[in-house]
Each structure stands twice: as structure tokens, then as C-alpha cells.
Amino acid sequence: MTRLFGRFLAAAFVVLAFALPAAAQTKQEAENMLYLDTAYGRVVIKLRPDLAPKHVARIKELTRTGFYNGVPFHRVIAGFMAQTGDPTGTGTGGSGQKLAAEFSSTPFTRGVVGMARASSPDSADSQFFIMFDSTPSLNGQYTVVGQVVSGMEFVDKIKKGSGASGTVSNPDKIVKMQVAADAK
Structure with a gap:
């Protein structure tokens, strides 16, 4: 026994x-996973703190405050990317905290999530974009913060903008965004 x-x-x-x-x-x-809920379904993003620890920490901080809930996809260009993260919907707003660039050699391919910025490399704030397709000209010029691991079909459905700027009238919005560890 x-x-x-x-x-x-x-x-x-x-x-x-x-x-x-x-x-x-x-x-x-x-x-290090985000749930980005759209009207079409849930997009799951694997964050990459190994590539951009400060940017990832800031996105999680803003997400936890509800900053991204209801924010529009204000700039969406077919075959290129869908951009969000500006609560004003104009493309000029943000959280008010600029971040120094954290560039890497990770290429901008379909599903990659990158930080939007102005002409200065150190001007990223709260805005980010999700790639529809590969765009090598962005490689090493923008900060990669993550990768869509499921729900890319819902990103594909986001209303596209018009013209070269991709400005969207009556844009789709982030219904809710949350860190997976906090999800209920």
C-alpha cells in the first residue's frame, strides 16, 4: 500500500x-493578447513586447482604461491597411503621450499591427494600423507591435475609405478592445 x-x-x-x-x-x-471586437466579429492580436516593449505597454494601458472602445477606423485603404486609435476620428488626435520609435526587422505583411506616426519617427501615440497586404516600404520605418492571429476576415470587412488618403465617412468602429487576461 x-x-x-x-x-x-x-x-x-x-x-x-x-x-x-x-x-x-x-x-x-x-x-499579451488583445481582443478587438468589431461589428463583424472578434479580431485576436498577439502583441510583441519582444519587439516594442514600450509601445505594447502603452497600448495595454490605454486598452485597460477603455480608451479604444468606440474609436473609429478613420483611415482605411483597400490592399494596404486599416487605421484606428484616434478618438477624434480625424487622424490628428491621440492620447497625448508620444513614444520613441522601436523599429525592428519584422516585415509589414498581412495581419501585422503597426503604430501610426507623423513624419517624426518618435511621434507614435495611440493610433495603430492592421495590414491588409505586404508593404515592404514600411519595413524598418514603423514600429511593429503585434500580429493578427485570428479574425483577419473581420478586418477585411471594415469599411474602406475613398481617395488616396483613405478617409472614411461614417466609419466602422472598435466596439470594444480588451487585454485577453482581463476578458470576462
């Missing part, structure tokens, strides 16, 4: 040893 109990304890220890790191990893993954 003692031998059987000893084997049971050993097996339980092995299971626990593997389960705890997996649970910690799942929590860490949830801390």
Missing part, C-alpha cells in the same frame, strides 16, 4: 510539474 501511495505521489508531482509552467505560460500569453 505504501509503495502504491509513493507511486501516486510521484505521478502527481510529475503532472503538477508540467501543469504549473503551462498555466503560467497561458497567463503570460493572455497578458
